[in-house]
Amino acid sequence: MSRRWFLILILLLIGSPAPVLHAVGMSGMGGVGGMVDKLSIQTKSVGTVVFSHSLHALKCNVCHPSIFKKKNNSNHVTMELMEQGRSCGACHNGRQAFNVTGDCVTCHAGDIAIKTKTVGKAMFSHEVHIDMYGCEDCHPDLFKPRNNSNHATMDAMAEGASCGACHDGDSAFGVTGDCATCHAGDILYKDEDNGNVVFPHTAHIDMFGCDECHPDLFKPKRGANRASMEDMENGESCGACHDGDSAFGVAEDCESCHDM
Numbered sequence: 536m537s538r539r540w541f542l543i544l545i546l547l548l549i550g551s552p553a554p555v556l557h558a559v560g561m562s563g564m565g566g567v568g569g570m571v572d573k574l575s576i577q578t579k580s581v582g583t584v585v586f587s588h589s590l591h592a593l594k595c596n597v598c599h600p601s602i603f604k605k606k607n608n609s610n611h612v613t614m615e616l617m618e619q620g621r622s623c624g625a626c627h628n629g630r631q632a633f634n635v636t637g638d639c640v641t642c643h644a645g646d647i648a649i650k651t652k653t654v655g656k657a658m659f660s661h662e663v664h665i666d667m668y669g670c671e672d673c674h675p676d677l678f679k680p681r682n683n684s685n686h687a688t689m690d691a692m693a694e695g696a697s698c699g700a701c702h703d704g705d706s707a708f709g710v711t712g713d714c715a716t717c718h719a720g721d722i723l724y725k726d727e728d729n730g731n732v733v734f735p736h737t738a739h740i741d742m743f744g745c746d747e748c749h750p751d752l753f754k755p756k757r758g759a760n761r762a763s764m765e766d767m768e769n770g771e772s773c774g775a776c777h778d779g780d781s782a783f784g785v786a787e788d789c790e791s792c793h794d795m
């Protein structure tokens with residue numbers, strides 16, 4: 536059974552919030568009555584929520600005009616009112632659809648990649664943090680709820696800015712250690728013929744600063760720095776250090792790197 540029919544059946548079984556339900560073909564929905572698929576609903580404190588029409592392939596009058604006026608950003612309510620059955624809460628009540636009191640990240644932001652100039656992306660998981668904090672603990676004062684609009688240096692974090700407001704080694708693990716917990720972990724180079732190579736990022740971060748490898752020797756992006764063993768023997772890529780002098784050499788013990 537298609538997802539849409541399943542969804543409609545559920546609504547029929549449980550009782551719908553509005554008159555008669557009929558299926559609306561996805562294809563028939565494009566451009567109907569000026570309908571746009573993805574709409575951004577703007578909140579004051581926690582950024583935007585994307586509502587997708589095509590994920591809600593129900594007859595228009597299930598929602599319009601009884602639950603929502605047909606105009607973007609003209610139906611604002613609080614989460615508290617939703618819990619009482621208004622707006623999205625007319626269906627997202629744990630019966631017709633997942634509840635507004637849980638799964639915040641299904642409607643709001645999920646995992647976020649924060650881009651840096653020099654060392655690629657640092658990962659932030661909303662899900663992990665929402666289990667411990669309310670949105671207001673971070674938004675809008677500590678972070679504007681918009682990706683890549685709150686840049687800080689690690690030095691500033693060590694002084695308590697940005698992630699450092701909690702990651703001080705006391706309330707949460709500190710920004711001056713455990714770099715790989717927020718930045719990249721180990722990297723796999725897949726190679727069935729010659730044996731996979733796992734580059735132990737963490738072991739190298741314990742020995743070197745990021746700037747000794749990024750961005751000059753390696754662009755901080757998985758798979759963006761292909762090299763052959765010959766290149767390495769000529770001092771490129773891993774061979775910049777693995778020359779048998781600063782570190783074991785690339786022409787020596789193949790199995791130190793390749794899983795053979």
Ligand code: HEC
Pocket residue numbers: 559564567568569570571574575576586588591592593594595596597598599603604605606607608609610611
């Ligand atoms: C599950 C509920 C739901 C269904 C079903 C639904 N809509 Fe909507 N619609 C919304 C929501 C939510 C908004 C945004 C309201 C807001 O931003 O305040 C919206 C907004 C709109 C807007 C305004 C867009 C804009 O840019 O201002 C139009 C037009 C619209 N819908 C047409 C339709 C049509 C046509 C159908 C049937 C094919 C339909 N809708 C079915 C929930 C629904």
Ligand code: HEC
Pocket residue numbers: 576577578579580581584610611612613614615622623627634635636637638639640641642643670
């Ligand atoms: C079904 C989707 C949905 C789920 C699930 C959901 N929200 Fe919302 N939330 C929205 C929408 C849509 C808005 C914007 C409402 C508006 O402006 O009309 C909103 C607005 C908000 C706001 C700003 C308005 C206010 O009440 O202060 C906060 C804060 C918020 N959500 C927190 C949460 C938290 C915390 C959770 C999880 C417990 C959650 N939301 C779960 C859809 C959802």
Ligand code: HEC
Pocket residue numbers: 542546552584585586587590591593597598602622623624625626627631632633641642
């Ligand atoms: C008329 C009923 C109805 C209304 C109103 C409604 N939804 Fe839904 N929504 C559903 C149903 C049914 C599903 C699918 C069942 C489920 O996933 O629990 C769904 C699924 C979703 C999903 C999950 C889609 C996916 O990826 O699987 C999101 C996100 C969502 N709704 C957001 C919203 C937001 C935001 C609003 C308010 C602006 C809203 N819905 C209003 C009925 C509704």
Ligand code: HEC
Pocket residue numbers: 581582583639643644647648649659661664665668669670671672673674678679680681682683684685686
């Ligand atoms: C522990 C802190 C923290 C908590 C708690 C938190 N956020 Fe965030 N949020 C962030 C950070 C960090 C970013 C990324 C900001 C950046 O990239 O500059 C972010 C970004 C966002 C964005 C922008 C997403 C994008 O792609 O542009 C939205 C929307 C958002 N948060 C909503 C919420 C909502 C809703 C809640 C509560 C349910 C919440 N946040 C709880 C820290 C938090």
Ligand code: HEC
Pocket residue numbers: 649650651652653654657658685686687688689690697698702709710711712713714715716717718745
């Ligand atoms: C709690 C998570 C976290 C930890 C732990 C962490 N970082 Fe970061 N780091 C980030 C985030 C997020 C950014 C992006 C900041 C921004 O752009 O706002 C960043 C940015 C950076 C930058 C670019 C900005 C600058 O200061 O030059 C460098 C370099 C960096 N981190 C190195 C490190 C090193 C080295 C460690 C370990 C000693 C470390 N980080 C530990 C989260 C963390």
Ligand code: HEC
Pocket residue numbers: 657658659660663664667668672673677697698699700701702706707708716717
């Ligand atoms: C409001 C306080 C607060 C802020 C702000 C905050 N964190 Fe956290 N974070 C925590 C706490 C508490 C934990 C769990 C305790 C621990 O692991 O030490 C945690 C855990 C984590 C984890 C481990 C997640 C896991 O899977 O277990 C990562 C990664 C992380 N934070 C990254 C970040 C980044 C990146 C930022 C900034 C963009 C940030 N945090 C901002 C409080 C915060």
Ligand code: HEC
Pocket residue numbers: 654655656657714715718719722734736739740743744745746747748749753754755756757758759760761
């Ligand atoms: C000894 C060299 C070396 C050091 C030191 C190093 N890296 Fe890397 N890094 C690499 C290599 C090699 C790759 C993989 C590049 C590829 O796949 O082409 C990589 C990849 C990355 C990626 C991309 C991950 C992905 O999934 O796309 C990020 C982000 C990154 N590094 C951040 C950092 C940060 C932050 C530091 C310092 C805390 C650091 N690196 C220190 C060598 C290093």
Ligand code: HEC
Pocket residue numbers: 724726729732760761762763764765773777784785786787788789790791792793
């Ligand atoms: C310092 C770690 C390291 C050592 C030691 C090493 N390799 Fe590699 N090797 C790699 C990495 C990393 C790649 C993947 C490079 C890429 O895709 O950019 C690779 C790729 C290769 C390839 C495919 C690319 C090419 O040059 O054709 C072959 C074949 C290979 N290695 C053979 C060997 C043999 C034989 C030895 C021992 C004499 C060896 N390697 C020792 C890290 C190492």
Ligand code: HEC
Pocket residue numbers: 732733734735738739742743747748752772773774775776777781782783791792
């Ligand atoms: C900036 C210098 C530098 C670069 C670049 C570098 N390494 Fe290393 N690596 C070292 C040093 C130093 C050691 C530790 C000394 C030793 O084992 O000879 C080491 C150790 C290792 C180890 C053993 C780690 C352990 O836990 O015992 C592996 C595996 C390794 N490197 C793989 C690689 C691969 C694969 C690359 C390229 C993708 C690479 N390294 C790039 C300096 C570097």
